Structures are given as structure tokens and as C-alpha cells.
Amino acid sequence: MAEVVAGIIAREKGAPVERVNVVIPEPGAHDVVVKVQACGVCHTDLAYRDGDIEDAFPFLLGHEAAGIVDAVGSEVSHVEVGDFVVLNWRAVCGECRACKKGEPKYCFNTHNASQPMTLEDGTELKPALGIGAFAEKTLVHEGQCTKVNPEEDPAVAGLLGCGVMAxxxxxxxxxxxxxxxxxxxxxxxxxxxxxxxxxxxxxxxxxxxxxxxxxxxxxxxxxxxxxxxxxxxxxxxxxxxxxxxxxxxxxxxxxxxxxxxxxxxxxxxxxxxxxxxxxxxxxxxxxxxxxxxxxxxxxxxxxxxxxxxxxWYGDCLPERDFPMYVDLHLQGQFPLGDFVSERVGLDDIEQAFDTMKTGKVLRSVVVL
Known part of the structure; x- marks a missing residue:
């Protein structure tokens, strides 16, 4: 059953972001609804807002995220409801020429959700890097969910989703x-x-x-x-x-x-x-x-x-790398938590973009 949540979109090039209601459709066979707990504010999100990535407005921003699996499609086997996951934008397909050559880190056909999230008037939203996590919940493909140690702080774990891993x-x-x-x-x-x-x-x-x-x-x-x-x-x-x-x-x-x-x-x-x-x-x-x-x-x-x-994405394999670096952080061997400069709310993203431009933070993280 579809549900409506709060989310942050870029409606047009260079315009301030907006808080809107986002419609999350019922997940398809291999789709997953994730309740977002935290999402880093990445320069890529600013690039989407400013039209430097593509011209497919409106965008549902946010992609460096961690959260809890809230609902799964009928054929999902990779994760279960209640799993703590970091979202990734390299859900390897296993079928493209890179994957078949044994180079899944270069997957050219990464999986995304089977259907779009929308505004209440039916306008389709383009999720940043196929994720769109500046929202209370988001819809992704099961392969975009990487299970990690649930003892980790979501604001810390989510940063592996892009910049830190890169x-x-x-x-x-x-x-x-x-x-x-x-x-x-x-x-x-x-x-x-x-x-x-x-x-x-x-x-x-x-x-x-x-x-x-x-x-x-x-x-x-x-x-x-x-x-x-x-x-x-x-x-x-x-x-x-x-x-x-x-x-x-x-x-x-x-x-x-x-x-x-x-x-x-x-x-x-x-x-x-x-x-x-x-x-x-x-x-x-x-x-x-x-x-x-x-x-x-x-x-x-x-x-x-x-x-x-x-x-590209640090030539990572999320299923191999995300759990490993979370564990290394929890063991005190990698300073993942030190990348979190400040924690902000969903309505503070435009301000976080301004702070980013000053160069005085490593990451602002939206905590939901």
C-alpha cells in the first residue's frame, strides 16, 4: 500500500530546495522500503540541485544514507524487515559485460527500484543516484541495501554510501x-x-x-x-x-x-x-x-x-566493503565517526549547502 512521507526535493535548477510530501508506492517484487535514519549532505546533492548532473527535475535529493528495512517486495531475499542497512548506488547486476568479466566493481547496469516515487499530484521524482534519501522513507532495489552491524551509529554508517567510500x-x-x-x-x-x-x-x-x-x-x-x-x-x-x-x-x-x-x-x-x-x-x-x-x-x-x-565510487564492492569498514570503526581501527562534522534536521539542508561551500565541514548529516 502506498504511503506519504516528508522529503526534500530540488524542483528547478539553482532554486532553494523544498520540503514536500512524497508518495512511496507499494514495493515491487524486488523493491525495498527503507525508513531513513540519517543521510549525509554530499556535494553531489548540491550538484543535482544546481543542474550540474542532469536536467531531469524534480530531484529527490540525498544518497549517503542508513536506515531500517520497513517493507519488502514479494521476491526479496537479500534483506528482511528490521535489518539495519547502508544504501548504495552500485547494486551489481551480475549480467552486464563488466560483471561477466569478473569486474563487478565496474557494473554498468546497476539495479534501481522498479517504479518511481512521486509528488502527490503524480509528478515523478528522480532520486539522486537512484536513492533519494532526504526523506523519512525511500524506495530502492534490494541490491541497494547492504546489511552492516546494527551497533553502528546511522549518521556514521551512512557516510560509506558515497564520499568516504570514494x-x-x-x-x-x-x-x-x-x-x-x-x-x-x-x-x-x-x-x-x-x-x-x-x-x-x-x-x-x-x-x-x-x-x-x-x-x-x-x-x-x-x-x-x-x-x-x-x-x-x-x-x-x-x-x-x-x-x-x-x-x-x-x-x-x-x-x-x-x-x-x-x-x-x-x-x-x-x-x-x-x-x-x-x-x-x-x-x-x-x-x-x-x-x-x-x-x-x-x-x-x-x-x-x-x-x-x-x-568510480572508490572501486568498491558494497557487500564486501561496507560491513568491513563499519566493523573496523567499531573496533577503533578506522576513524569513520570523525567525518561527521554536524548533525542537522531535514529542514536544514539548504543551510547545510551553504556551510559546505565555506569548506569548514567534512560532512553535515541529516538525522531523522
Missing amino acids: GLGAAVNTGNVGRGDSVAVFGVGGVGMAAIAGAKLAGATKIIAIDISDDKLELAKQFGATHTINSINGTGSGDTDSTVAKIREFTSGFGVDVAIDAVGRPETWTQAFYARDLAGTVVMVGVPNPTARIDVPAIDVFGRGGALKSS
Whole structure:
């Protein structure tokens, strides 16, 4: 039976978000209704609101969420009513060419709910990243629900649903950081900070944080940075860039084993490219502007060797990774809870967007 709940939508490009009544339909065969307990305010939600993702308004925002399974479809076998779950936007299909090649982390056909949530007048809502969790309840595919330890705080667990997992996975999965490695992370917002924490967890012994904010750089030390560079005065290009020169100074002149661009700008990617050691790895996890272009000499691409990678969702597998990192947090081995900067209400999302722009929070989390 359909039900009506409160939710937050972006009705048109750039307009303030609105609190509305959202109709949750009766779940289809493989659908699940989740009672949302907490949802992080991610930059991707702001990008949806501002029309930088697609033009399919109105959007039901929110995707970094955790909650309790409230109802299930007739053929659901993955979860049961009452399960504590983190929502994910990579519900692997098992049938696409990536899955059949044994690379489900790249699944090209991820599952979503079989029917839309709507406004009371019947207008279909496009859920952010197929989730739409700035609402008291949401409708997702069963594969989008990952069971984790119910002892975890929902405001903490939900952050694995996007930003923290993206940065953490960029280091551990995509960059394959190992014991004794040196790592540079460009941009230490929530994603970059998670990359630093992931590099520390993986055993890196030299972790260099680069940003233009001294406050963020100081915080990065708490997550595992061993060295910091304020790059606001960086000049030059290639090996003449002062930030690159400083990284080389910290690494006996060689550069780092893994350089992670958590900003996604051509300038930061280029710094990452030149800051790595020969045969080192560059990982882009910051999402670039669609019009941005990167220009480096082809001979440098060839001559420096190594790997140039992009990281999609931290190349994670939610069923493997979410429970593991929740357990590591509960055991005191990973600082997942430290990413929660503030807890706000459902009506505070527009204010949380403004706070996000100041760069003074890692994550505001909506608690329902």
C-alpha cells in the first residue's frame, strides 16, 4: 500500500530546495522500503540541485544514507524487515559485460527500484543516484541495501554510501596503496580526508596532504597525514611547480608511489602526474567539470610509465566493503565517526549547502 512521507526535493535548477510530501508506492517484487535514519549532505546533492548532473527535475535529493528495512517486495531475499542497512548506488547486476568479466566493481547496469516515487499530484521524482534519501522513507532495489552491524551509529554508517567510500577506496582499491608506500593527496575535503585515512589504514608510511586551507591541513594530520603543503602559492608547471618540488623534497627527490587527485581540476591532476615516482600511480577521484581538459606532453606520459586511473565510487564492492569498514570503526581501527562534522534536521539542508561551500565541514548529516 502506498504511503506519504516528508522529503526534500530540488524542483528547478539553482532554486532553494523544498520540503514536500512524497508518495512511496507499494514495493515491487524486488523493491525495498527503507525508513531513513540519517543521510549525509554530499556535494553531489548540491550538484543535482544546481543542474550540474542532469536536467531531469524534480530531484529527490540525498544518497549517503542508513536506515531500517520497513517493507519488502514479494521476491526479496537479500534483506528482511528490521535489518539495519547502508544504501548504495552500485547494486551489481551480475549480467552486464563488466560483471561477466569478473569486474563487478565496474557494473554498468546497476539495479534501481522498479517504479518511481512521486509528488502527490503524480509528478515523478528522480532520486539522486537512484536513492533519494532526504526523506523519512525511500524506495530502492534490494541490491541497494547492504546489511552492516546494527551497533553502528546511522549518521556514521551512512557516510560509506558515497564520499568516504570514494576517497577510502581511491587509496585502498584503485591506488592499491601498500605497506611502506608514499602517498600524496591533493584536496583534503571529505573525499581527500578519507583517502588519507585509507592510506594510513593500508600501511603507507609517508602521506602528504595538499590543500589551500591551513585549517584543513591541520585536520589532515589527525587522519594520518605525515606532511602538509599549502599550495596556494604554487607556480610553474610540470617539475617546476613549487608544490611538486616540495613533494619531491619530502620523498628524497623521487616523488610518491601513489598520487590521488581528490579535486578533479586539470591543475591538480597535472600536479599529481608530475609528483609521482617513475612507474607510480595517479588516481583521479575528484569529479571534473565536463568541459575541462588535461594537456601534458605525450613523451612525459610514456617516459614516466606507471598507471593513470580514475576511481568510480572508490572501486568498491558494497557487500564486501561496507560491513568491513563499519566493523573496523567499531573496533577503533578506522576513524569513520570523525567525518561527521554536524548533525542537522531535514529542514536544514539548504543551510547545510551553504556551510559546505565555506569548506569548514567534512560532512553535515541529516538525522531523522
